[in-house]
Amino acid sequence: HGDHAKLLAQCLPALYRSVPRRHLFWIMWKQDARELPRQTAGEQLLANGSHLPDGSTITPSSASEDLQAGGPDPERGTGGLRMPSLADEFNYVAPDVRPLPPALRWIRERLFRIFLVTVFCGTILLLAVTWFTDGEHDDSLLFLPCSKKWKNLFKYSSIPLVSIIFTWWHVWLGIQMCFYPIKFVGCCEPYLGWQGIVPRRAETMATRSCDIMIGHLITVGEIIDRINPDDFFSSLNHVLSAISNAVVEKVMKLHFPSVWEMLPEAVKTELQSKVMEESRTMFSPVIQDLKANIESIVDIKQMAIDVLMEEKPLLVKMFLQIGKREFVFIQHVSAVMGFILGVIQMSLWISLNAGGDGKCSGVEGHSFRCWGGFVILPVSGLIIGYFTNWLGITMIFRPVEPKIVCGGYVNLQGVFLKRQQQVSKELASMICDHLVRASKMLEYIVKRQDMVDQVLDIYQRHLRDAVDQCVGSARIVVPVFAGHGAIENIKREVQEETLKELPKHADEIEQYMDKAFDLRDTLAFRLSRLPPTRFEGMLHPVFQEDEWMVLLLGGVLGVVVGTLQALALGS
Numbered sequence: 001h002g003d004h005a006k007l008l009a010q011c012l013p014a015l016y017r018s019v020p021r022r023h024l025f026w027i028m029w030k031q032d033a034r035e036l037p038r039q040t041a042g043e044q045l046l047a048n049g050s051h052l053p054d055g056s057t058i059t060p061s062s063a064s065e066d067l068q069a070g071g072p073d074p075e076r077g078t079g080g081l082r083m084p085s086l087a088d089e090f091n092y093v094a095p096d097v098r099p100l101p102p103a104l105r106w107i108r109e110r111l112f113r114i115f116l117v118t119v120f121c122g123t124i125l126l127l128a129v130t131w132f133t134d135g136e137h138d139d140s141l142l143f144l145p146c147s148k149k150w151k152n153l154f155k156y157s158s159i160p161l162v163s164i165i166f167t168w169w170h171v172w173l174g175i176q177m178c179f180y181p182i183k184f185v186g187c188c189e190p191y192l193g194w195q196g197i198v199p200r201r202a203e204t205m206a207t208r209s210c211d212i213m214i215g216h217l218i219t220v221g222e223i224i225d226r227i228n229p230d231d232f233f234s235s236l237n238h239v240l241s242a243i244s245n246a247v248v249e250k251v252m253k254l255h256f257p258s259v260w261e262m263l264p265e266a267v268k269t270e271l272q273s274k275v276m277e278e279s280r281t282m283f284s285p286v287i288q289d290l291k292a293n294i295e296s297i298v299d300i301k302q303m304a305i306d307v308l309m310e311e312k313p314l315l316v317k318m319f320l321q322i323g324k325r326e327f328v329f330i331q332h333v334s335a336v337m338g339f340i341l342g343v344i345q346m347s348l349w350i351s352l353n354a355g356g357d358g359k360c361s362g363v364e365g366h367s368f369r370c371w372g373g374f375v376i377l378p379v380s381g382l383i384i385g386y387f388t389n390w391l392g393i394t395m396i397f398r399p400v401e402p403k404i405v406c407g408g409y410v411n412l413q414g415v416f417l418k419r420q421q422q423v424s425k426e427l428a429s430m431i432c433d434h435l436v437r438a439s440k441m442l443e444y445i446v447k448r449q450d451m452v453d454q455v456l457d458i459y460q461r462h463l464r465d466a467v468d469q470c471v472g473s474a475r476i477v478v479p480v481f482a483g484h485g486a487i488e489n490i491k492r493e494v495q496e497e498t499l500k501e502l503p504k505h506a507d508e509i510e511q512y513m514d515k516a517f518d519l520r521d522t523l524a525f526r527l528s529r530l531p532p533t534r535f536e537g538m539l540h541p542v543f544q545e546d547e548w549m550v551l552l553l554g555g556v557l558g559v560v561v562g563t564l565q566a567l568a569l570g571s
């Protein structure tokens with residue numbers, strides 16, 4: 001089929017050396033010949049470019065560059081792209097889990113609500129039946145006439161319910177205190193008051209997150225390698241033509257106003273077309289120069305850190321959005337464990353009061369039965385608060401590896417890791433929408449004069465060469481009509497006018513760059529294909545150093561609530 005078939009035959013050895021065999025089979029399967037009636041799978045692959053399983057793209061130009069260089073460059077990686085450090089590990093496939101029958105799935109989705117209704121309604125029903133069947137009402141509770149036996153039953157049955165409410169509330173509070181308030185509230189900062197852990201440690205959190213995720217998943221070299229000069233010109237031809245025409249018209253009116261007015265429209269159009277042709281010739285070496293120096297121009301990791309530091313609400317939003325389901329899971333697990341530990345707490349309280357008449361005066365006041373509740377309930381509250389938080393956090397990331405049981409219906413794995421596919425898409429969307437995108441890169445460069453100078457130096461160097469080539473032998477004649485130094489002035493003015501015109505078309509250029517970068521799909525794919533150990537190792541360390549604060553908060557609140565319980569039950 002012409003040149004494509006020849007190119008395919010030439011590139012196969014380079015492809016075979018640069019792409020693992022399993023990826024070649026993946027390409028063959030992905031490019032199904034039945035979908036390509038007029039081209040073979042290989043020709044379509046090379047003609048249009050294809051995404052490899054590691055998220056990179058292979059194109060005819062990148063394959064040819066590898067061939068001309070004597071084979072693929074290991075530093076650039078698959079398909080001519082400079083790949084990140086984990087490029088060889090994007091090969092994990094999550095195990096299949098059989099869907100539950102509809103009835104079981106319905107129960108599973110509502111299991112926590114069923115638990116709450118059963119516990120609370122069951123307790124209320126028990127107390128109501130006991131109250132009505134108990135004929136002797138010789139005591140009262142909150143102005144409600146009742147028997148002493150029913151009053152004790154109410155106190156004992158309230159312990160597990162209070163434990164459920166407390167654990168649910170203190171875990172919710174702990175999560176909120178991790179993120180809010182975003183700004184310090186109180187006096188004598190940072191001693192008397194509170195600021196959310198994440199916004200207070202924004203620099204550490206942002207650095208840790210970006211270092212672990214962006215640095216290992218994507219590189220700025222790989223991103224810029226995806227800009228192809230020919231594709232850039234064909235996709236943005238109308239934008240570049242508008243910029244070029246505006247610059248030509250302004251320069252001509254400035255230096256040769258009368259000549260420009262006298263020129264027929266056809267000649268003006270031809271002149272502008274010629275300038276576009278020369279610009280296209282100049283642009284390719286500009287891109288190659290930028291690619292070679294991009295690591296020193298843009299540090300995308302530092303750029304992302306700076307964005308998160310400046311916009312702390314965005315950092316909070318990212319953590320809350322990604323872990324939304326896991327935070328709900330922690331609350332539910334803590335409430336259930338709170339009930340179980342509350343039953344144990346109730347049993348201890350019953351044992352403590354067994355055999356006594358309830359009076360704690362005189363000599364009886366020194367017995368353990370009278371003051372033991374102020375030890376048992378606060379200590380058990382400490383254990384409940386600490387343990388439930390620890391268990392919830394542990395169940396998010398443990399076990400790391402999937403374990404399929406119950407005939408393939410159940411996957412015993414950390415709840416966050418179970419959602420690796422979904423989390424990968426959410427995280428990739430957050431990164432691409434707010435951190436690593438064309439507009440942020442351009443803003444980052446513009447804010448730093450040293451980076452601006454580097455880019456302008458590359459542009460000026462190639463612009464001067466292009467102008468010299470265009471003028472050619474006319475450089476001898478131009479000074480006669482336009483004065484000495486006119487060519488240098490024209491070079492400077494072309495640059496200045498181009499920089500003035502570019503911002504007018506920034507949106508279209510940024511849209512093209514984001515589409516060419518294709519970061520959303522690349523990051524989502526790579527995150528989803530990381531082995532669970534790597535995936536857990538990329539996200540868990542972000543929170544790990546500060547987990548002790550959440551555990552400590554649970555323990556302290558447990559002691560407080562336990563003491564209040566002891567006072568209420570004792571009275």
